[in-house]
Amino acid sequence: MTTLKTLLGTIRLPFLLLTPACVSVGIGTAYWQTGTLNGFYVLLIIIGALSAHISVNVFNEYFDAKSDLDSKTIRTPFSGGSGALQANPSLSNVALRLAWLTFGITAQIGIYFVSELGWQLLPLGLLGLLLLVTYTTWWVYNPWLCLIAPGLGFGVLMVAGAHFVLTGEYSSVAFVASLPVTLLVSGLLLLNQFPDVEADESIGRKHLPIVLGFQNSAWVLGGFYLLTYLIVIISVLLKILPIYCLLSLATAPLAWKAFYGAKSFKGNIPQLIPAMGMNVALNLITPLLLTIGLILGTS
Known part of the structure; x- marks a missing residue:
């Protein structure tokens, strides 16, 4: 029971x-362009993506426990690690095996899709797998790579990959639709780094809040939010995305509240937590509204 709880x-x-x-955004662009979906492929896409997310989470927990970072962070509901391996260090190797197991599941699903659909999917898949295993050990030590990595993985790679699997081709529509997701997810991790600055800096990490400070990082976050909505508006005006995608603008108040909280942050972590919660809601709701807009656009 302890092992299961820890994992x-x-x-x-x-x-x-x-x-x-x-x-869902990549599934939505595929449906908007083709009017049909392969249910089996959709299921495999979701399983592969979830396995990838589990893998990167567990790798992150494992390496943070090994570096003793977890003992230095101030834990919040959205950052600072789970503390699971800190409480049960003897299970670190079990967690590492889980990380590699889920990595393998994602890789096997990718190999299946490459064999069915062609080599064109291979570069995207290889970049995704590389990102999984190197994010905590390499990307987080460069502020700009650390900034783009989360959005790249959850935005461009997931959305474009899902679209390719379901349509057999890459699409400018999928790429454009992935950009708001890319910006939002990078912003999600950016704000979550605010409470961890001292702990991360102590082990040599160099993300944006460490390099630029809180105020400048907050403005970067605000810029990401602004670009997210501008991309949607311009894409609709250019008829790249259906007009129903403007539904995603409904989350703008959440973006404002998250930005205002980040900009007001003066090292008071309890004060920052509501903004972090708004940021999470923004990342969950905006892509779903984009997807709904894409589906409505096919009718």
Whole structure:
């Protein structure tokens, strides 16, 4: 029971809600362009994406426990690690095996799709797998790579990959639709780094709040939010996306509240938590509204 509880902690189940929200956009662009979906492929896409998310979460927990970062962070509902391996360090190797197991599931699903659909999917898949295993050990030590990596994985790679699997081709529509997701997810991780600055800096990490400070990082976050909505508006005006995608603008008040909370942050972590919650809601609701807009656009 202890082993199961610890592994579930490293998986961080509530965080997995982000995956279907992001993948749904690629499914939506495929449906908008073709008017049909392969249900078996949709299921495999979701399983592969969830396995990838679990893998990166567990790798992150494992390496953070090994570096002793978990003992230095101030834990919040949205950041600072689960503390599962800190409480049960003897299960670290079991967690590492889980990370590699879920990595393998994602890789096997990718190999299946490449064999069925062609080599064109291979570069996207290889980049995704590389990101899984190197994010915590490499990307987080460069502020700009650390900034783009989460959005790249959950945005461009997941959305474009899902679209390709369901249509057999890459699409400018899928790429454009992936950009709001990319910006939002990178913003999600950016704000979650605010409470961890001292702990992360102590082990040599160099993300944006460490390099630029809280105020400048908050403005970057606000810029990401603004670009998210501008891309949707411009894409609709250019008829790249259906007009119903403007539904996603309904989350703008959440973006404002998250930005205002980040900009007001003066090291008061309890004060920041509501903004972090708004940021999570923004990341879950906006992609789903985009997907709904794409589906409505086919009718």
